[in-house]
Amino acid sequence: MYATQADFVGGTDVLSNSRVESYIRANSFERPTLVLDTDRVADRFHALRAGLGQAAIHYAVKANPAREVIERLVGLGCHFDAASRGEIELCLGLGAAPHQISFGNTVKRVADIAFAHRAGVTLFAADAEEELDKIAEHAPGAEVYIRVLVTASQADWPLSRKFGCAPAKVAPLMARAVALGLRPAGLSFHVGSQTRRADMWVPVLNEVAEIWHAARAEGYDLDLLNIGGGFPAYYGEDVQPPALYAAEVMRLVTERFGAVPRVMAEPGRGMVAEAGAIAAEVMLVSQKSDDDTYRWVYLDIGKFSGLAETMDEAIRYQFATDRDHEATGPCILAGPSCDSADVLYEKRPVQLPVGLRSGDKVIIRNCGAYTSSYSSVGFNGFPPLDVVVI
Amino acid sequence: MYATQADFVGGTDVLSNSRVESYIRANSFERPTLVLDTDRVADRFHALRAGLGQAAIHYAVKANPAREVIERLVGLGCHFDAASRGEIELCLGLGAAPHQISFGNTVKRVADIAFAHRAGVTLFAADAEEELDKIAEHAPGAEVYIRVLVTASQADWPLSRKFGCAPAKVAPLMARAVALGLRPAGLSFHVGSQTRRADMWVPVLNEVAEIWHAARAEGYDLDLLNIGGGFPAYYGEDVQPPALYAAEVMRLVTERFGAVPRVMAEPGRGMVAEAGAIAAEVMLVSQKSDDDTYRWVYLDIGKFSGLAETMDEAIRYQFATDRDHEATGPCILAGPSCDSADVLYEKRPVQLPVGLRSGDKVIIRNCGAYTSSYSSVGFNGFPPLDVVVI
Numbered sequence: 001m002y003a004t005q006a007d008f009v010g011g012t013d014v015l016s017n018s019r020v021e022s023y024i025r026a027n028s029f030e031r032p033t034l035v036l037d038t039d040r041v042a043d044r045f046h047a048l049r050a051g052l053g054q055a056a057i058h059y060a061v062k063a064n065p066a067r068e069v070i071e072r073l074v075g076l077g078c079h080f081d082a083a084s085r086g087e088i089e090l091c092l093g094l095g096a097a098p099h100q101i102s103f104g105n106t107v108k109r110v111a112d113i114a115f116a117h118r119a120g121v122t123l124f125a126a127d128a129e130e131e132l133d134k135i136a137e138h139a140p141g142a143e144v145y146i147r148v149l150v151t152a153s154q155a156d157w158p159l160s161r162k163f164g165c166a167p168a169k170v171a172p173l174m175a176r177a178v179a180l181g182l183r184p185a186g187l188s189f190h191v192g193s194q195t196r197r198a199d200m201w202v203p204v205l206n207e208v209a210e211i212w213h214a215a216r217a218e219g220y221d222l223d224l225l226n227i228g229g230g231f232p233a234y235y236g237e238d239v240q241p242p243a244l245y246a247a248e249v250m251r252l253v254t255e256r257f258g259a260v261p262r263v264m265a266e267p268g269r270g271m272v273a274e275a276g277a278i279a280a281e282v283m284l285v286s287q288k289s290d291d292d293t294y295r296w297v298y299l300d301i302g303k304f305s306g307l308a309e310t311m312d313e314a315i316r317y318q319f320a321t322d323r324d325h326e327a328t329g330p331c332i333l334a335g336p337s338c339d340s341a342d343v344l345y346e347k348r349p350v351q352l353p354v355g356l357r358s359g360d361k362v363i364i365r366n367c368g369a370y371t372s373s374y375s376s377v378g379f380n381g382f383p384p385l386d387v388v389v390i
Numbered sequence: 391m392y393a394t395q396a397d398f399v400g401g402t403d404v405l406s407n408s409r410v411e412s413y414i415r416a417n418s419f420e421r422p423t424l425v426l427d428t429d430r431v432a433d434r435f436h437a438l439r440a441g442l443g444q445a446a447i448h449y450a451v452k453a454n455p456a457r458e459v460i461e462r463l464v465g466l467g468c469h470f471d472a473a474s475r476g477e478i479e480l481c482l483g484l485g486a487a488p489h490q491i492s493f494g495n496t497v498k499r500v501a502d503i504a505f506a507h508r509a510g511v512t513l514f515a516a517d518a519e520e521e522l523d524k525i526a527e528h529a530p531g532a533e534v535y536i537r538v539l540v541t542a543s544q545a546d547w548p549l550s551r552k553f554g555c556a557p558a559k560v561a562p563l564m565a566r567a568v569a570l571g572l573r574p575a576g577l578s579f580h581v582g583s584q585t586r587r588a589d590m591w592v593p594v595l596n597e598v599a600e601i602w603h604a605a606r607a608e609g610y611d612l613d614l615l616n617i618g619g620g621f622p623a624y625y626g627e628d629v630q631p632p633a634l635y636a637a638e639v640m641r642l643v644t645e646r647f648g649a650v651p652r653v654m655a656e657p658g659r660g661m662v663a664e665a666g667a668i669a670a671e672v673m674l675v676s677q678k679s680d681d682d683t684y685r686w687v688y689l690d691i692g693k694f695s696g697l698a699e700t701m702d703e704a705i706r707y708q709f710a711t712d713r714d715h716e717a718t719g720p721c722i723l724a725g726p727s728c729d730s731a732d733v734l735y736e737k738r739p740v741q742l743p744v745g746l747r748s749g750d751k752v753i754i755r756n757c758g759a760y761t762s763s764y765s766s767v768g769f770n771g772f773p774p775l776d777v778v779v780i
Contacts, residue, residue, distance in 0.1 A: 030501075062728055062770045083728045086771025105728050105770070107674045107688040110749065128676030130748050149678060160730045162686075166679030193730075284497045286518030288539060289556030296552075298497040304698070304764060311701075311731060338452055338473045338495050340550045340583075341701060358520050359500065373769045374694060377762075380452045380495070381476025384767045 015365055016320065023390050024279040024363050032301035033279045033386040034372050036064075038072040040275035041368075044242060045076050048231065048267055051246025055263035058102055060229055061087040063268030063369040064276075068389040070094045073271075081266040082121075085112040092119060102226075104188075104266065106131060106147050106163055114138040125188060125226075127165045129176055136180035143185045145226050146173050148211055152203035155192025155230060156314060164189065167211045171218050186224030186262070187212055193269055194315065195230035196239050198248035209256035223261040227253060231270025233366050236318050242270060269369040276368030278306065278385070282360040283336055294349055295331045299362060302335010302342040306367075306385035308374040310344040318365040323353035331356075337380040405755055406710065413780050414669040414753050422691035423669045423776040424762050426454075428462040430665035431758075434632060435466050438621065441636025442655055448492055450619055450658030451477040453759040458779040459662060460484045471656040472511075475502040482509060492616075494578075494656065496521060496537050496553055503528040515578060515616075517555045519566055526570035533575045535616055536563050538601055542593035545582025545620060546704060554579065557601045564610050576614030576652070577602055583659060584705065585620035586629050588638035599646035613651040617643060621660025623756050626708050632660060659759040666758030668696065668775070672750040673726055684739055685721045689752060692725010692732040696757075696775035698764040700734040708755040713743035721746075727770040 015021060020037045048057060058081040059073050065087060070080075071094045079100040082088045091101050098120030103113070106127045113124070117139035124139060126132050127147040135142055149164030165173060174184040191204045216222055227249070232239040240248070246265075253263065284298040301307055309315035330349040335342035375385040405411060410425045438447055448471040449463050455477060460470075461484045469490040472478045481491050488510030493503070496517040503514070507529035514529060516522050517537040525532055539554030555563060564574040581594045606612055617639070622629040630638070636655075643653065674688040691697055699705040720739040725732035765775040 060728075065768070065771065082771070084726075084771035086768065086773065088771075090771065105726075107724075107726050109673060109690060109726070128674060130676060131674055134674075134748060160733050160736070161678065162724050162730050162733055163728075164678070165676075168679055190730075283499060284518060284521055284524075286520060286555075288551065288554070289559055292556075300499060308694070308766075334497075334552050336474075336495075336497050336499070338450075338553075340552050340580075343550050343552055346550070358524060373767060375767050376698075377765050377767055377774045378455070378476065379763045381455065381472070381474035381478075381480065383476065 019390060020275070020277045021320065021363055024277060024361070027279075029279045029386070031383055031386055032281075032305060033388055034276050034306070034367060035279060036066060036069065036276040036368055036387065036389045038068050038275065038389060041069055041072055041272055042076060044271050044275065045073060045078060047242040048246050048265075048270065051243040051250065052265055053247075053250055055227070055250065055265050058104070058264050058266045059271055060266045060268030061091065062373065064272045065090055065373055066387055066389060067094060069272060070096075085109070085115050088116055088119060088121060098122070102264070108134065110134055110138055117142065123185075126173070127163060129173065132173065132177050132180055132182065136182055141181055141183070143183045144177055145186045145188045145224055146170050146184065147188045148208060150189050150191070150204045150207050152207060154195060154200040154203075156194035156196065167214075170211055170215055171220070174215060174220050184220060186222040186226065187215070188226030188228055190228035191230035193229060194232045196232045196237060198240060198245050198252065201230070201249055201252055205252055205256050212257060224264065225253070225257055225260045225262070226264040226266070229266045229268050229270065231265075231267040233269050233273030233369065235316055235366060273369035274366045276366070276371075278364040278367045278371065280362045280364055282356055282358055282362060285357050293330065295329065296334060297331045297352060297356060298334050298336060300336050301364070301385065302337055302344060304337055304339065304342060304376045304379040305335065305382055306371040306375045307335065307344055309370050313345055313347055316345070316348070317367060319350065319352065320363040320365060321353055321356060321360055323355050323360070326353040326355050328352055329354050336382060339380070409780060410665075410667045411710070411753055414667060414751070417669075419669045419776070421773055421776055422671075422695060423778055424666050424696070424757060425669060426456060426459065426666040426758055426777065426779045428458050428665065428779060431459055431462055431662055432466060434661050434665065435463060435468060437632040438636050438655075438657055438660065441633040441640065443637075443640055445617070445640065445653035445655050448494070448654050448656045449661055450656045451481065452763065453658030454662045454666075455480055455763055456777055456779060457484060460486075475499070475505050478506055478509060478511060488512070492654070498524065500524055500528055507532065513575075516563070516567075517553060519563065522563065522567050522570055522572065526572055531571055531573070533573045534567055535576045535578045535614055536560055536574065537578045538598060540579050540581070540594045540597050542597055544585060544590040544593075546584035546586065557604075560601055560605055561608050561610070564605060574610060576612040576616065577605070578616035578618055580618035581620035583619060584622045586622045586627060588630060588635050588642065591620070591639055591642055595642055595646050602647060614654065615643070615647055615650045615652070616654040616656070619656045619658050619660065621655075621657040623659050623663030623759065625706055625756060663759035664756045666756070666761075668754040668757045668761065670752045670754055672746055672748055672752060675747050683720065685719065686724060687721040687742060687746060688724050688726060690726050691754070691775065692727055692734060694727055694729065694732060694766045694769040695725065695772055696761040696765045697725065697734055699760050703735055703737055706735070706738070707757060709740065709742065710753040710755060711743055711746060711750055713745050713750070716743040716745050718742055719744050726772060729770070
């Protein structure tokens, strides 16, 4: 299931024999359940550390905030990237030290900034004047890094223009930070979630390096480069093994930035996606009319109960059933809610066994990231995605 | 705030003076909060009943499952359209009788069908052979209505092909229902959520009437027509007042179907949307670069914490602030999460006051439907949307 150092990931045989899939096959579930194996998280942490070398790994808590995942990573000495007070409290409560936590959301509630400051968190992200003002008032003297907007992403999960400032604003924001008594330590960016190959980082790194060197030329003594996330998971298309991928990214970084005193990376999906699978069930198989090419397959999990990343069919999960030896045919896949928008894959249908029917178990592979916490509180009266850690 | 019988809805003055908005102005909130006024739900129920006449009103619970809303509607004699066991239990627990509840999801968990049958629910939806098999096995002898797929919707919230069978399948499904010992009582369809004018029902009603008369010609003694939802709420574009709208729909129905013994309607949005508003807060106002035309405004609520219906910018909420007397400028509106897809309105920016800044209160109008239950359990560590009933 995991990428090896030697070559690209691929085979589903390894996946089938994973602890998570064996557990799903051996048990029955009353409702859709995410089964997580924290040993896989630990393996991935070690692989990324091997590749990233001196860079500090700040796990992006939002990818999967399960207590067992955070506890395991705390034990391994991992650092954390938090999006809110809730995530900071979670990490602190499970043993992370304040200096191991960065407050990486560029849009922070004022009360959350004050809380983080009192708790001892000293590193904050910003991309706008007003955010610097908020940080200066509620976390005086803090270190900040400025997030820049990059344009050249080749990632699978779309990046919008939501985060980051234009290159021309970096120096004015740093000047303002200094004037406000903050310490502008460096830059951050995000190459885009699920960037499948290290060489896809090149255009983005080129953009950011130019901004970095310009800021240094203007006299800002930058010592922190936050390279963000983008570390991929296997969803059926080849991805490089994590240690190799991370080492290659670091090589590209050093080539462009030289010896940066502090590098941070924020893997989320790349840390946890492959550590989990969802146990789901077929609720109905139908044809809209007798001459339809496609069958409609309705699962007990959908867009509003954990599979939000199927939005625009961006992330394409892999499926395993007990009928995978049968012939397959194209299916449109939908969720269980009465919401017409709760359709997972329609533009590019999924091949599933012809004998598939109501009651069949379906394993949705590599679902450890961005599923459980995206789940709705109870849309259509369906309970949120259950999580079991084995 | 409400449409009157006399003319189209429009003015925001009435909204500003509503109990809900007065309550939001007079209080402060620690997190985004949906404030609901069940008197408004009751008013709307009476208006719809006035227009719908003999038709049974089955409130679509998924639109807002707040206990206080269900309790109030039970007290008024309303019936319910449930999507799952969870919603059936909710209604029964608050005093609804089993015969007042229809199980309208065409994709039902087998255990949920069995539960509903034991609880005394006798009316089920289906659009496929396998679903009829499941119902026959777990709710023997039940009444079913067949949902048909319509193509001519002019609604604001997109209908997909997810629900319903092609016209040619209606008779075969009815034959199968009879063979399985079920009673095929009639048809259902959905004109599409947020269908703003009654005349927009015409093409869909024409389609369904043809199917209805064909099934009767084949010897099926249909006595139940479920006209579904589609009843609109005011989001800034003119909508007809509810009693007038409902009466006009019933006139169009009678014109095409004649005197149908049992008509059911399933308003969801049309029953509760205008009964609630969300108290939100500005977290950041910024410009990506100094020459940007648009400001970015980040709220403390977004796509994953209640405003899921902003998907593809389909539902366009209205906003009120304390600075509405100021000049306005175009803003891109985004949510608070670190998710790049959490942008509410970008293609069609929103006009907001030029002085708007972090900490300002924002009222999001007519948010009583499809918000609280869509909210995620805690994406990015943000708690789910809070609900207060006044």
